[in-house]
Amino acid sequence: xxxxxxxxxxxxxxxxxxxxxxxxxxxxxxxxxxxxxxxxxxxxxxxxxxxxxxxxxxxxxxxxxxxxxxxxxxxxxxxxxxxxxxxxxxxxxxxxxxxxxxxxxxxxxxxxxxx
Amino acid sequence: xxxxxxxxxxxxxxxxxxxxxxxxxxxxxxxxxxxxxxxxxxxxxxxxxxxxxxxxxxxxxxxxxxxxxxxxxxxxxxxxxxxxxxxxxxxxxxxxxxxxxxxxxxxxxxxx
Numbered sequence: 327x328x329x330x331x332x333x334x335x336x337x338x339x340x341x342x343x344x345x346x347x348x349x350x351x352x353x354x355x356x357x358x359x360x361x362x363x364x365x366x367x368x369x370x371x372x373x374x375x376x377x378x379x380x381x382x383x384x385x386x387x388x389x390x391x392x393x394x395x396x397x398x399x400x401x402x403x404x405x406x407x408x409x410x411x412x413x414x415x416x417x418x419x420x421x422x423x424x425x426x427x428x429x430x431x432x433x434x435x436x437x438x439x440x441x
Numbered sequence: 442x443x444x445x446x447x448x449x450x451x452x453x454x455x456x457x458x459x460x461x462x463x464x465x466x467x468x469x470x471x472x473x474x475x476x477x478x479x480x481x482x483x484x485x486x487x488x489x490x491x492x493x494x495x496x497x498x499x500x501x502x503x504x505x506x507x508x509x510x511x512x513x514x515x516x517x518x519x520x521x522x523x524x525x526x527x528x529x530x531x532x533x534x535x536x537x538x539x540x541x542x543x544x545x546x547x548x549x550x551x552x553x
Contacts, residue, residue, distance in 0.1 A: 429475065434482070
């Protein structure tokens, strides 16, 4: 079974719709992250969380919001989706107790298309 | 302004030979560097990392070299195998806790 799961894996939506991407992990890690990847580009950080009460903006947080419902769950919301939010979205986790270099473990990704 | 740069979008290497993937960075505050490997339709997988206080780290067929004065790191894969064909991302972080800053990736193709 995968340690970091993302749902849905693929989603097509329309401009203006609200959409939520979900991430769950069974690794017991405290830290969780959301990234997006655009074609030909590296991953860019959207939001990250060190625990349930700690949420931090990343490089490209505008147009997104997050919710850390529990240690194991971290959701990303697009309040009003727009076409340039079409991308591949990845959730990641890391563990401050065992991670020396902030090694992060990634989910399989959600491919989002906004028409 | 890209803080982590991978200037080669693709690299083709013969099976059994050495693959060398390069990465440059501009932010002198980076103190941890990581390499990730990504197959299509999968998330990136952690490969190897190095702290800024070291200049080399080795793990099996994979070795990462760091040249702080040149702000350059490289990943060596010896010998290259067909399963190494993937996109390789260089990433860096400050302080080892916040998010990672990624390069654009290099697509490594191992030719039989």
